[in-house]
Amino acid sequence: MSTEHPKNRRNFLRTGLLRAATIPTLPHLLSASPDNAVTPPVPPRKTSLDKHRNLFNGDTCVYFYNPELWQPEDFSLKTVVNPRTGKPNAKPTVVGGPFQAKAIHRYVDLLADNGIDTFVINANANRAWYPSKKFPSILDGYKRGDRDYFRGHAICQGITEPEAVEEFLDNFTLFMNRYQDLIDSGVDWLAETSKACRRRKIAPWVSIRMNDMHGSRNPEGSFFNHPLFKQKEMRLQRAYYGLQNTHDRQGFNYEKPEVRTMMMEQIREVVEDYDFEGLELDWWRQPLCCEPGASPETVAVMNDWFRQIRALTQRQAKKTGKPYPLGMRIPGALDQLKAIGVDVVTLCQEGTLDFIIPAGFWATTWDMPHDEFRKRLGDRVVIYGSVDDGANSLPTQNEAETVRERMRYIGASPEIERANAAGKLAMGVHGIEWFNFFCSDQNRLSGIKADYTALRDIHKLDFLRGKPKHYCFSTAAQFFNPTPFELPAQLPASIGPFAQRPFQLAMCAEPDNQSLELVVQVVLKAGDKPGYMPVSVNGCWPNLTSQSTNKLLMPCGSLTHHTSDHVGYNYRFPVALLTDGWNKIVVENQSKDPITVAAIELAVQAKTV
Template sequence: MGQKVNSHTRRRFLKSTVASVGAAQALPGIFGDNSGLLRDSVSEKKEPLSKKHKNLFNGDTCVFFYNPEKWQPGDYTFKRVINPRTGKLNTKETLQGGPFAAKAIHRFVDELADNDIDTFVINANASRAWYPSKTIPSILDGYKRGDRDFFRGHAICQGITEPEAVEDFLDTFSAFMDRYQDLLDAGVDWLAETSKACRRRKISPWVSIRMNDLHGSNNFEGSFFNLPLLKQKEMRLQNSSYGPHNPSYREGLNYEKAEVRDIMFRQIREVVEDYDFEGLELDWWRQPLCCEPNASEQTIEMMRNWIREIRKLTQARARKTGRPYPLGIRIPGRLDILRSIGLDVVTLCQEGTLDFICPSGFWCTTWDMPHDQLRKLLGDKVTIYGVIEDGANALATVDPERNTTQKLRYISASKEILHANAAGKLALGAQGIEWFNFYCTDQARIPGVITEYASLRNIYNLDYLRGRPKHYSFAIGGRSFNLIPFELPPQLPVVLEPVSQHPFKIPMCAEPANANLELVIQIVLKSDDPVTHLPVSFNGCWPNLVKEKTAKLLFPLGFYTDHVKENTAYNFRFPITLVKEGWNEIVVENGGKATLNVVCIELAVKPTEFNTKQ
């Protein structure tokens, strides 16, 4: 399964010349003035991207395959069966049925189309291509159905090391990967089928390429996830890890190496030229690793030139099809940190190389992404989307009836949280919404929590969101669900010393004054904190001292209705007219004599108490 060699003149040219600015400057027709092709494209008067593409759904390579019982219900079901390996009855129900078929892809796309998605951004790769690529190594190259050992080296990447646990992992994982094999055996390229399904339902098909996926990083040598280049230490980054960070998770492919740029360019060329897509997203959140930190100006220019070459591919495709082919990136919001690893987002946006950006969090959604500041910095040529991730934050919740706890809220099951998250982004100037990991709530199969696909509807329309119940929150720091230093620094948790105050800012949308709504601010503290005076002020109003102690969340998320016993919440009520369009400020005081630990702050726009009781 070695790396395939391509002798195409263009690719040899890139491999040999893009590595240095000196070479770039020697070729002004290609790099020196960014080419007339790019300049002419930017100068054209064209329809705003967000007019046609407001509601983007980003699906990873497994999106159809996670839940075949949902998308192919006549052929898959959960049963307790005898395990052919052990000869014993499985302790839990397992997914049975198949084979996996193209109709599941069409059924999934139907769900998106029926719920107002206008653009499906399908991810084509992790490290290897997950579709049957003719250009780079594919995920099942060399696999024979039933060869469990093909996947064995990936168990450790899932944190699985005990022998029996590894065998259980192989039982389920090999069955999962066989769904891809089902399509290969039937002669179906699922990536091409995705575009076909989108065309049938009049959804714009875009493609997303993960630029440095590291799902196999705990076993570079043995995991079938990894490109052959990742097995070569000299092709990986050496200086991206520091302090407590997992070193292997920071050893992505080093784009300073011509071999890395070449293989990624080959894959990008393939999905642009050989597939029926009409938009390309470069996903630099999987992972935000490019060049060695503190990249030189020469290295930064080399990466700008490489991305400009990708731009030429999309422009050539647009001319061939007669349809626009926008190019964009999904990124963290810390643009200076990105520049330090070679990605100059500002220049690429200002000059028009990039048509859109999707600034986001790694797993948890952002609550304070400064879309307004990004607009001032990046200029008017680029469309800026607000990205909703499936994780709210690391605030743990509990289902008291079943005594189960979740460390993360899967917000695709909460219309109130989704509406609030979108409203805050749109109020700061986001021009549409991109969904990421929305389907993971399906995959988790958590009792009482299920993805509400109807929540996709009208999410990009701020007027639609006004007056509706909303559940805002804040990002919470810590090891779980955060990727430092790329993540926006979280405002929480905070330790409040006695007789002190602390401000917190969050974007919200203004609400109709006559909608019988109120604002409830919930301050979540450690349960053993001695609370005496806890004044809370909102947007400069006189501090409110009237608090209601509660164990309840502001809105339930399925069966999860309460805070964990380690935390206690205090509710404060305010007139809805205090809510401003854009940034809003909460100031929390500690008027007591002991330290308080502010774990989280939640805000609810909901019907007034009087209205609720009628």
Template sequence: MKSEKVKTRRDFLRAGLISATAVPVLPNLLEDSSDNGPFSPTDEQQTTPPKKPVLDKHRNLFNGDTCVYFYNPELWQPEDYSLKTVANPRTGKMGTKPVAVGGPFKAKAIHRYVDLLADNGIDTFVINANANRAWYPSKKIPSILDGYKRGDRDYFRGHAVCQGITEPEAVEEFLDNFTRFMNRYQDLIDAGVDWLAETSKACRRRKISPWVSIRMNDMHGSRNVEGSFFNLPLFKKEEMRLKHASYGLQNAQDRIGLNYEKPEVRALMFEQIREVVEDYDYEGLELDWWRQPLCCEPGASPETIAMMNDWFRQIRALTQRQAKKTGKPYPFGMRIPGALDQLKAIGVDVVTLCQDGTLDFVIPAGFWATTWDMPHDEFRKRLGDRVTIYGSVDDGANSLPTQNESGTVKERMRYISASPEIVRANAAAKLAMGAQGIEWFNFFCTDQPLIPGIRSDYTALRDIDKLDFLRGKTKHYCFSTAGAFFNPTPFELPAQLPASIGPFAQRSFQLAMCAEPADQNLELLVQVVLKAGEKPTYLPVSINGCWPNLKNESTDKLLRPCGSLTHLTNDHVGYTYRFPVSLITDGWNKIVVENQSKEPITLAALEIAVLSKTV
């Protein structure tokens, strides 16, 4: 007998909750079940690697957000779109920056983007399906354009403040541009195209594995809970939101996410996850806890943690049921901050979920800026041998401001996908620390900002998961630096820089790197970046215990350009040292900076490069 159709939101939530606690647990199709037996939450922990390492086929992962194709239609559908600075149709005033005009947006743009990934070695495309609402035309939960009619600018008005836009003229320009942007989704809806389904079609055509990513608490609309079209109806109910996830003054409005202690929240999110797993042609699931790291109220009790573990196991059972249906594995994992204990404090017990086999993979990452000192070695010790641990290469280098030579282009952050040397260094470091593959996050953002001379280099993705391929190639390492936008506490790893060094004192810094061959005419450069005006008498630097090197060259140039960004700003000055490349070891490397002078100095950044020797 067919179940009765769910007619109301309350019925929907109740049905979702009941089904979320009734999914049977199935054998783990990632493993040889004849050896390991069926998975059960009560089974003893198993620490031996799986007999069939299916995730070996997934080593070069690309994470694309819900807008990845739609940001730059002039790149993926150039015959129909072009960049133009256009006049406001209401006021006649010219806009402040070029925008993509043309259309309609078509499915061929999706296929072209996937072609680009396939041509450059990506084996797994992890496409994000949601923010707070679903961004695809969901049949189960509220979607981003529910109730929108083409040209209705006011539908988006309440979101302007969430973008930091409040001046009347700026709001009107935002509405013009955002309406143009969202109409690309409407173009596909009008043509009967579901872009999420089309993504998996494009992946299948190019033999890329399609995985789907669910953002677990996206806060893009949190600065206007009632007014932003981003927000779910459930999110607008105060009793469904977290009350104690914020402290201090840092982005308090971004920490009011949905409270997973509420059964309605778990039911709603499970229904979305069920839809993308059962109704779409995907074969892997990532839960993204960096958008945002908000789950239960901090200080979660053992009972709350056990409840969440059981909920995650129901999702695991859902993916296993889909694997049994298709006859193919369906890996299940999480993208997470590197702060395992803080995650457990909000109800996400990654250690237990990895050790008991609930999770097949984890991807420890930074929020926006990439991490340079993620302790993958410690993760392996804590999480066990059966889980795959990926390294995440995120698009921000750090918060060191840079500029082009003339100073006409200045940026608070380098977009590293414009620099193959920085890309190679970040990936090589994570692989040398034991990461079993790489996931790219926000790589495409470099295509968006319209900064002169800045563009993502997709060719840098090729073979990036192979450490032996990376050895001997030029690289540019950075250190993570603290900054309010880049380092949301307490989940971001504490940054080592900037750092003060007192008179006649020294500081030690730790960086993950990969060893290099000694026979390829390479040298190691270290650049110490200080505040302008600080001129220490002596500034010795040593690496991995070598005798301190005092010989340096003062410069305003970066070790390597990142697109058009080639120089430090006037706020800083660099001192560059040369060392033999043989000093580098696989894994952790120690750099010591001394201040042999009578005045304190502030170390703003440390930059390290492996380059061809110059005469």
């Protein structure tokens, strides 16, 4: 099927693309060279972070989610009879144990073998998740098998029905017992992480979540929560509005000296008492600091507090004789961050921060304005690109319709990983941080598995050129786009009759000496009936020829097709149209009825005949 009339289709296919290749386009990298060879990028400036280009962020559960992968001789997935109900569990259960330090070392081995140079391990949620000696820890007071210790957290997972609560406790108790296994054997998993990194010559960094809200729906009753969090006066009261979830916005209020003292105690312990050499302050978990509309005086107090952290890391650097960079993982909303007391611009310009990592909350960003950040933040700070594990909120499924997901776990797609990294590198970022990559380790979902081999050399732009890629656009959805901090998504977008809409995406230029082509897929609601729907790339003459399909451009694990809600329309273009940095796609609606563009995706792939 095509949006082009059949009698015109063959002629346009033969002549349209040739015409597109010769029509003037936006200035781009490839046109600067007579033979269309890619111009080498400007060498990056020297910095103490030169050896830190391929970063992997692991949360507090990174080893513990899938022990059957990292300790397969002791753990396996089985269908078992639940001792509480006497019936088989509906889903496979991880059985075996005890959990041991060798699983940590194997995971770090996997990262090292696949080119990761820096492991950024997360140490905390609302409490410390490691066996802290100075800070309330997640299992303080827990006795093995005490299901009631976790009962108050069920509601935080949205679980309220009595039987569902008991099933949650069945699974969660087994999960948390893996941490208890290490405690019982005298192993501090956080210290073991840095030990494993040192053995494999990976730089160990630590990440602190500044306002984790996993236990926020039950402040007094969830075992996740620090004792200070149970005091309402220590929590934010005005950080939410409209119909947004009030619970997830009532984080610690950093205007309170008690909160700053408490968090400094946590940070001081991981810096001074552990063998790390870099600190990331994670403001995406969550972007909550001071009450919105923070006064200049409040911002000044917070800036001074961040400078104290900087002094702490500098003392540690002097003690070890190695640099100890300090940075932040942040939303791409600098002004909104300052409005809650986090003045990223000042901290970067004055040199308090060595690096920033602008990111999405869960779904990865495809249009992060790294070029604008460089202009605002100055040349002193290093900017990393964050590749987060969610592609966007476009629902997809396998061909048999037995697996359906509300998003794609892009750790299962080397092509999507390459595209996301390439777009960010082409925008001038220093390197890449992988966030939530391990969530693609979905042994319980058919055909979805993280491909760690794809991480090797993926921080090198020249390595990525000419390789297959699958670009996506960010799409709006409640789960993936927490306002006002998430970048406003360009899609979905309605296009009225005889109207057009531009969309921009960060991509990289490709060499034109390979048998590659660019395919643009415009995804519409299934009920839309487009007549003529021309598409252009970077100012080329609009292409009217498309083929309708229910298939994704490239598979993501077992996810290969659109759901019945959507239909894709594929357009082919010369790959030479692409440029380093921003690329513009224009979609026209040359019909009498409006259409809704749900998504736009692009593939750099081998030419089809």
